[in-house]
Amino acid sequence: MDTNAADAEKTASYDDPDAPWNKEFSEEEMAGWNDGVITEFRENSGKVGGDYAGATLLLLTTTGAKSGKPHVVPLGALYRDDLMYVSSFMEDKYPAWYHNAKADPRVTIELGGEKFAANADVLTGERYEEFAAWALAENPLLADYQSKVDKPLPLVILRRAQ
Numbered sequence: 001m002d003t004n005a006a007d008a009e010k011t012a013s014y015d016d017p018d019a020p021w022n023k024e025f026s027e028e029e030m031a032g033w034n035d036g037v038i039t040e041f042r043e044n045s046g047k048v049g050g051d052y053a054g055a056t057l058l059l060l061t062t063t064g065a066k067s068g069k070p071h072v073v074p075l076g077a078l079y080r081d082d083l084m085y086v087s088s089f090m091e092d093k094y095p096a097w098y099h100n101a102k103a104d105p106r107v108t109i110e111l112g113g114e115k116f117a118a119n120a121d122v123l124t125g126e127r128y129e130e131f132a133a134w135a136l137a138e139n140p141l142l143a144d145y146q147s148k149v150d151k152p153l154p155l156v157i158l159r160r161a162q
Helices: 004-010 027-031 033-043 096-103 125-138 140-146
Strands: 057-063 070-076 078-080 083-086 106-111 114-122 156-160
Touching: 033 057, 033 070, 057 083, 057 096, 070 096, 078 125, 096 114, 106 156, 125 140
Parallel strands: none
Antiparallel strands: 057 070, 057 106, 078 083, 083 156, 106 114, 114 156
């Protein structure tokens, strides 16, 4: 299953003015941005509407590296053959979920109507370079964004725990 091509057809570039990340939101709306998506996801077995209608989302629960508390974030589920991975656009720093996964790779994934324990494999070094070359070639949206930022995009493989 490869959702990369389908997602790229919906939004041609990171600069697309209709992309959800390029819309204007108040500070209050941004503070609760994920809350509504998480609620809708859980109420509809992983289906959400609005800007993310038709996208394959997952909920990733990590343990806060500093707080020790659960941290839930919706992310696009991306695939390399049967291997699930996640990435994320970022501004000047990496997202909290990425730091949390580096500190404690034990995570929980909600995908569709299923919830399961998994391990997050934060890619670095040669493994990152090989995987990033493939991911950027297969996902024009990630490649477009990577061309606009100095830091390498976070790439994390998610594997169901045994």
